Amino acid sequence: MSSGSRTKRRRLEPEERRAEILAAARRLFGDGSYASVSTSDIAKAAGVARPLINHYFGDKRELYLEVVRQMVIVPAPVVENLPDTTMEHRLTIGVGHWLDVVERNRRAWLTAIGHEAVGRDPEVDRILREADEVAADRVLEAALMTGVTEGREQLRAMIRSYGGMLRAASREWLVRGSLDREELRIFLTGSILHLLKVTYPELLAGKLAAGDGDSRPPV
Incomplete structure (x- = not known):
């Protein structure tokens, strides 16, 4: 045998x-x-x-x-396989998939992001920065916002910041136990939807108020 x-x-x-x-x-x-x-x-x-x-x-x-790269970088098929439905539904599914992966690989995930907390490994830090850039692309695709041009760099910066919060929130779930999985799902889904549907339009409105005022934020 x-x-x-x-x-x-x-x-x-x-x-x-x-x-x-x-x-x-x-x-x-x-x-x-x-x-x-x-x-x-x-x-x-x-x-x-x-x-x-x-x-x-x-x-x-x-x-x-x-x-580390495998654990933190969201693969393209995660978004490519999302159903043709609303932004809210697609992002909810995406967050759920991320929670599944982290839950299945709890220890490896914490090992992968552990260096970020102490800031002692420049190569891991580079991978985490790459992961944030890829995640920004994946979020825009999942949210059906790949065509956004106005305020795009600021939007990507906010999504990258959301990635850092996501890693910190995962420690609250896996290490501290201060959030359970469902609470974390609600928090992460609500946060990214608020960023895209409320914070981003407010940012555009502020840019317009400081500019010529002729344009309109995307609906």
Whole structure:
């Protein structure tokens, strides 16, 4: 049986093999720490030879950074698969999906955002900044607002700030226990909807009041 299992593993496609290694690394880094987990540990958990880790990821550091990236960057299919419905419904589904992912990968998520709290890892910080930029695109797409031009940079800045609040709120849920999942869902959904439907139009109105006053905020 063990021989058959090994044969089956050898037949995995490269992307499947890579995904297995990432899944194993996510579990181990979530359960321990970067320093306590070795590439040998990850190879054993993934059922692969250690050189395969170097082949796919270079070294432990690059693998760790890829785990962080995987945890914090919202993949395109999350938005692409949303139903053709209202902004409110699409954003509610999006927040629910994010909660599902974080709940399934609680320890790995906290490990991924842990460096942000102490600010000691510039490479992780760079990934978090990248995640905020990607999240801004995903939110605009989910909210059916990709065509927005007026005040776009300010809107993106506010959405990026929402991303920082989202990470802080996840600690309230997972670490402090001061919010349960449903309370967090209501808070996050309500906050992003208020930002898009109230705060953003108010910002535009302020810009218009300071300008020529001929334009109108988008409806």
